[in-house]
Amino acid sequence: MTSKILTSILRNHLTKKPNLLRRQPLSTAAAAELSDPQNHEETTAGITMKGVKISGRPLYLDVQATSPVDPRVLDAMLPFYLSQYGNPHSRTHFYGWESDNAVEHARSQVASLINASPKEIVFTSGATESNNISIKGVLHFYKEKKKHVITTQTEHKCVLDSCRHLQQEGVGALYLRRRPRIRVEPQMNGGGQERGIRSGTLPTPLVVGMGAACEVAMKEMEYDEKRISALQQRLLNGITDKLDGVVVNGSMERRYVGNLNLSFAYVEGESLLMGLKEVAVSSGSACTSASLEPSYVLRALGVEEDMAHTSIRFGIGRFTTEEEIDRAVHLTVHQVKKLREMSPLYEMVEEGINIKDIQWSQH
């Protein structure tokens, strides 16, 4: 490990090229040697992945898939990877006690974010498991008396069916009301941890991270929301000012500010996504991004089939910058224009032909 770090520092020294130097001045030389992000031999060459030449890490606008860990959260987690590695369920020694304290502290951090009692919080492996426990668990527990569940078409897949799809982040939390008490049948049996609702040893570092993330969220929510909604507006205005035939999927008023789902008429969605290789975005909603099928959520929202095929989901997060939004606008506009120039459909629309009137059928 040490030798690896040393070689990387050495390499940074050796490959330092004057034209790669950062434009803003650096305060200390030591910092420059250790951390100057531009001193990579890959910088000039880039790498090729999946047939695409990549010269730098794309700007990340896919925070609904996963988001970067906040350094404050990592800072809280690291001690539990390094020295405080006890099993929180060990009752017989100090290691267990300190981990148990950390888990209970995290539980209260999660609870205070959502105004609940720590006793109502059950740690799970993630949203998928939480939803499974709440739906299947309740259904099984009350199956003698009641057997109906009301849901909506726009819910996540794991809520809608018995979820063959597994995308687990590693940790999650489930809120189970105490008064009036809601009871569930456990979906996993074992050592009886988490009051028997979710057996299995808790991963202390992840649970601590979740607690820290909730605390940061509570402190930063107002600040983040203000900034992110301004960025969302900037992205929408930037694109619609320069392009016509752009439709926002879903309501603009009742929308989470960190998301913008747009459809671009007369553009093939996959080509657009592939053309935007400097921007990391997804089509549809996170759960179906592996398939080419348009999102069932978009379909349920009443988005027409052709428009659902051209949808792009932009996700904006705490770490997104104004410059990234401007760059994304520039690249998207450029790519959509380029694809439309090649599109016979768009040409026909420009000539005033209504696409919907065309008889496409052949013999």
Added chain:
Amino acid sequence: MAAATTSSPSPSQILSLYRSFIRVARQFPDYNIREYTKRRAIDAFRQNAKLSEPSSISEAFSFGKSQLDVAKRQAVVYSLYVPPLPSVMDLPNKPF
């Protein structure tokens, strides 16, 4: 963590804390974390400039100090795991 200080910090102590944040922010090799640290520190100091109550000033100051410690530690951690490719936002010749 939060050192309970009874006396208010002097203007020069506050300025020095601010400068330390800007300095440590630059040490993050990650484009987004670097920009965030700088932006968040500037906004927090601007926001807290409105404080007049001595107790809330010293509270904000000691919170700031603990956050600076986090940033200093994490700047080291991030420097140890620099990804092989830099962000496109850090490239000297933008590919677009």
